[in-house]
Amino acid sequence: MAKITNIYAITSIIIIGGLLQGFDISSLSAILSTSPFKKHYGSPDANSQAGITASISGGSFLGCLFAFTLIDRLGRKPLLQIGSVIFVIGAIICTASVDVAMLIVGRLICGFAVGIFTSVGPTYLAEIAPRHIRGRLISLQQWSITWGALTMYYISFGVSFTRTNATFQIPWAVQILPAGVMFVLLFFLPRSPRWLASKDRLDEALQVLAELHGGGDSSAPLVQAEFLEIKEAMELNSAMGHIQWSELADPKNFQRISVGVFVHIWTQLSGNNALLYYITYIFQMAGLTGNIKLTAASIQYVINVVMTLPAILFVDNIGRRPALLFGSVMMMTWLYATAGLLKVYGYGIPGGLDGQPVVTWVVHGAASKAVISSTYLLVATYSTTWAPISWVYPAEIYPLRFRGKAVSVATSANWIFGFAISYFTPPAFQNLAWKTFLIFGTFNVAAGLHAYFFFPETKGKSLEGRMSPHPLHSLLTKLLDIDELFAKGVKAWRSTSHATDRLGELVQTIEQHGIKSEGEV
Incomplete structure (x- = not known):
């Protein structure tokens, strides 16, 4: 279709x-x-x-x-x-x-x-x-x-x-x-x-990202960067097990x-x-x-x-x-x-x-x-x-x-x-x-x-969580995305000073070092 x-x-x-x-x-x-x-x-x-x-x-x-x-x-x-x-x-x-x-x-x-x-x-x-x-x-x-x-x-x-x-x-x-x-x-x-990835349908998720953001090219740096973020978020979710109602009421959230x-x-x-x-x-x-x-x-x-x-x-x-x-x-x-x-x-x-x-x-x-x-x-x-x-x-x-x-x-x-x-x-x-x-x-x-x-500022920040340490993008662990904005307790009135572009940094890393395979740099 x-x-x-x-x-x-x-x-x-x-x-x-x-x-x-x-x-x-x-x-x-x-x-x-x-x-x-x-x-x-x-x-x-x-x-x-x-x-x-x-x-x-x-x-x-x-x-x-x-x-x-x-x-x-x-x-x-x-x-x-x-x-x-x-x-x-x-x-x-x-x-x-x-x-x-x-x-x-x-x-x-x-x-x-x-x-x-x-x-x-x-x-x-x-x-x-x-x-x-x-x-x-x-x-x-x-x-x-x-x-x-x-x-x-x-x-x-x-x-x-x-x-x-x-x-x-x-x-x-x-x-x-x-x-x-x-x-x-x-x-x-x-x-x-992101829903496809949550169901372990990673190949389909990558294909959709390519169609939406890469003109059909799954090797495009932006597509690979976003796919890598989603994949690591999935790994973190998998380690945490199924979502529980109690998480929505958790004081940390x-x-x-x-x-x-x-x-x-x-x-x-x-x-x-x-x-x-x-x-x-x-x-x-x-x-x-x-x-x-x-x-x-x-x-x-x-x-x-x-x-x-x-x-x-x-x-x-x-x-x-x-x-x-x-x-x-x-x-x-x-x-x-x-x-x-x-x-x-x-x-x-x-x-x-x-x-x-x-x-x-x-x-x-x-x-x-x-x-x-x-x-x-x-x-x-x-x-x-x-x-x-x-x-x-x-x-x-x-x-x-x-x-x-x-x-x-x-x-x-x-x-x-x-x-x-x-x-x-x-x-x-x-x-x-x-x-x-x-x-x-x-x-x-x-x-x-x-x-x-x-209410912290969220414009331009990545939806996904903090990246795990990696030799080519370890610097990205220091950057604030939306997850870290809340996790680190940044004061709402100071949140605009942390307008970093974590996904953009990852795109640059992929462009500089190339792609070994889908989702790996």
Whole structure:
């Protein structure tokens, strides 16, 4: 069977999972407030709306746990294909749903698939990507999410003028097509070379590396260097025996596991995802109504797409830490500004606005424009900083030995907190009003402090562990890669000073001394 080996073509197929996640974000944002939706599902109250919205996050959490148990057994590619089939089933149930309970079941199933996509996809990309563009490729996962959100919002907005059940049935049915396309195209993708090596299929691993990074030449220095690293990592893993659950809870791995988990937790607690789900309510608070409200909300998704581009282009130059720290400070600023504007210039609406119980606080005039601007700036900041890096960071900080499982655990934290935030936000708007933004702003303060003290820089570093002593590359044992960065306890704020290129040194060694046989210098 023909194989797709262009790294960007492979990435474009893998990130279809992100596209499907984005579809969910904006479809509900455009659909929840429409008359056909309210009529068909019996005008769901704030708690019911929260349950509908949060159900996909709950399903995604379960999907991550499913991926945890099978990612190392089945491999990355087959698991993604399973996710594609599950998503199609969920989308069909959503489209055919006759009540809230059936809709929630369908969204749980779709979410289960999204959990697989978001835990397995970044792992696969990290394991096939050249290290100098690893951040860029994984950041494309977030870009696909933003494109999915933008595309589905305008589809939902367009069909809303039908004033029929097509308002919500067409958007949910459309999701079936990309999931089916992803399933088929995955047949043409190579297996992860690192997964192949973990199954002692070293010849296949070398061949895949050659196709991906050497133009088919298995003797290319870069291919040989990467193969040697992977092979030695496999030897170390073999000596340690099968991976045990206890290793993930080992105090020696605590910082490593925790920062991967918390980059997802802080991403959800930043408030941006919750506000995207319920953006139409926020603009109702700002005094917008009807089509003006929906058009203003669509600008959010345009900003989301456009402002993810700087992260894709520069994340491998600027690094992870500067973006995370800058993002926390600026998101805190926009959220506190929104809370202040609503408190000072707004007023309460007992019982809710225009029959919408969630909107209990309104602001008008110049202050409303400032609230809308702050919301736009929040999305712009998030899209450039925490959003893409939350996918990059966990996929690159874990060793091959437990990378698949650890990424699944980290991503599950994203979804369980996404579930909580999605469920919490409508009642929060209803009962806390402007204070909701104050809470999210304070979370960003905590996120910034945590990132400064505990999140080391990982840009450009090799995924594999420290090399064993060897007469031709013993100098490489002194260089810091991601494994040693954590093992040596380098202070996070000093980690940028250790930006050595260990794999590059090994490539030079192979070029100077030649290759005796595959993987030996």
